Amino acid sequence: MSLAGPALLSLVIVLVIAAPIGVILRWRITARRGRPHGVRASIGRLCALLGCQLLAVFLTFLVANDSYGFYHSWTDLTGLGRDAPAGVSDRGLVSKGQGRVEIVKVSGGPSGATADVLVWLPHQYDEPDHADKKFPVMMVLPGQPSLVQSMFRHFDFGAVATREIDSGRVQPFVAVFPPLMIDPPRDTECTNVDTGPQALTWLQKDVPQATLARFRVSDRASLWSVTGWSTGGFCAAKLLLTEPGRFAAAASLGGYYQPLLDHTTGRLFRNKAERADNSPLHLYLTKGLPAGRSLLLISGKQDTESWPMTEKMIAATRGNPNVYTYIFAEGGHNYRNYRDLLPGILGWFQQRGAFGTG
Structure with missing residues (x-):
């Protein structure tokens, strides 16, 4: 069980x-x-x-x-043995009129990983009036080691996204929920590990390629965006700064901006330079935000897991008109304090043009 x-x-x-x-x-x-x-x-x-x-x-x-979402399996809890990549379940995620979800097994890509990916399609995707439309894509990254369906459920994603689209505040889009953990129970911090899992390539290449091959979505980088919660927020910022040719905008919810290393990650980097190259803070300080790209930083001052590093990232990006921040005063590092922000996040992506103009 x-x-x-x-x-x-x-x-x-x-x-x-x-x-x-x-x-x-x-x-x-x-x-x-x-x-x-x-x-x-x-x-x-x-x-x-x-x-x-x-x-x-x-x-x-x-x-x-x-x-x-602390632990997703008994192996993850006990630290004994190894799991296969966690299966994705679509049970009870959407109600009638809230679009539909599909589970896609992604394999054979550049990373060599195989895992299930959850894809949400708005009801417009199946309507005759949109039969020729290529939809924008938002990649949504869970925390570590949370399951993708847990994040979908906690944010009530199908209901919220449908409401925002049907109200006209947001253009229809496709949401892709890939797992971060492709070598469980190891936390890779979405890193290409030397002689190990290629977790960054999984997100940069495998998942987008599979999405483009399977669904009627746009291949224009201006219509691809990425958001994530906690470790997913770290990865979202990292993807924007390392792969600007794929993603035009990123929103980090309760994220951090330097890799966290502990017993769950093992040795991810061979040296300090490699670790710095996988740090969104260092990437911004050395390369800046790619032209035409936008970044949203969201955290709470009582979120002790996110706020200290978010504060550093805010200081580093101060004055950049394409870096936005939203800070709330009360509440810690949990879904409850972030899920109500989803409508505003979708609205921000719309304002940045990530969902197109209709």
């Missing part, structure tokens, strides 16, 4: 409710039968109470994991 799936969460909720009731009923039956109250009985009661407490703690963990 999947650690991140709704089935386990539902099961544990039922157990948390049923276990105390079962324990109380068992104690009453035992008391009526006049069973002994010796050491064994006391140990049994203690174990029953501890079991109920452990279930409550596990439920708290599952609810937090569902909200924040």
